[in-house]
Amino acid sequence: SQTIHQWPATLVQPVGSPLSLECTVEGTSNPNLYWYRQAAGRGLQLLFYSVGIGQISSEVPQNLSASRPQDRQFILSSKKLLLSDSGFYLCAWSLNSNQPQHFGDGTRLSIL
Amino acid sequence: QKEVEQDPGPLSVPEGAIVSLNCTYSNSAFQYFMWYRQYSRKGPELLMYTYSSGNKEDGRFTAQVDKSSKYISLFIRDSQPSDSATYLCAMSASGNTPLVFGKGTRLSVIA
Numbered sequence: 001s002q003t004i005h006q007w008p009a010t011l012v013q014p015v016g017s018p019l020s021l022e023c024t025v026e027g028t029s030n031p032n033l034y035w036y037r038q039a040a041g042r043g044l045q046l047l048f049y050s051v052g053i054g055q056i057s058s059e060v061p062q063n064l065s066a067s068r069p070q071d072r073q074f075i076l077s078s079k080k081l082l083l084s085d086s087g088f089y090l091c092a093w094s095l096n097s098n099q100p101q102h103f104g105d106g107t108r109l110s111i112l
Numbered sequence: 113q114k115e116v117e118q119d120p121g122p123l124s125v126p127e128g129a130i131v132s133l134n135c136t137y138s139n140s141a142f143q144y145f146m147w148y149r150q151y152s153r154k155g156p157e158l159l160m161y162t163y164s165s166g167n168k169e170d171g172r173f174t175a176q177v178d179k180s181s182k183y184i185s186l187f188i189r190d191s192q193p194s195d196s197a198t199y200l201c202a203m204s205a206s207g208n209t210p211l212v213f214g215k216g217t218r219l220s221v222i223a
Contacts, residue, residue, distance in 0.1 A: 006155075044156075044213040049210055090155050090156075097209060098204055101158075101211060102158060103155030105154055106154070
């Protein structure tokens with residue numbers, strides 16, 4: 001069966017520091033991968049998605065970037081965090097765009 | 113008009129009640145419909161997945177899709193305190209289009 005791992009679970013970072021969140025999927029090949037941010041009262045905001053290694057689509061202009069160095073690895077990064085980057089970040093995978101997405105347990109990021 | 117509308121609640125019901133959760137949407141191209149349950153501080157968990165119109169039942173959960181009205185529903189029978197969570201609807205059109213999520217309805221089932 002497929003599993004998704006996302007870490008760390010919580011992270012506290014100072015403004016201006018870099019960020020790297022990692023997500024890996026096991027038990028499937030060439031999944032679609034997604035990064036979301038979830039803010040209270042605003043629902044799930046799709047940040048990036050990838051249909052293959054090195055293929056990244058950005059949904060919103062951000063202080064963030066994403067990379068997919070391996071088939072089942074998806075990384076969310078920032079060179080310099082802003083206060084507005086605080087939130088709950090979720091990684092997800094799916095077999096293709098029409099199939100349901102399956103989520104990790106998220107990273108709660110607080111910027112001080 | 114937002115693409116997907118979902119009443120945020122909160123919705124509070126007694127244990128054993130039948131719960132009805134709903135979403136409306138504006139894009140007639142949507143064909144794939146999902147319901148997720150999200151507990152506090154956890155990622156969303158897939159509950160139901162349906163294609164096009166009709167009903168689907170899984171245990172205490174029933175999903176309904178009415179494409180003519182652009183309306184989807186999730187019914188929970190014999191609700192339990194463990195059903196207390198936020199429920200999100202999601203949908204997509206065919207092709208390589210990402211899912212569109214509702215903002216979620218917060219449900220509390222009181223023992």
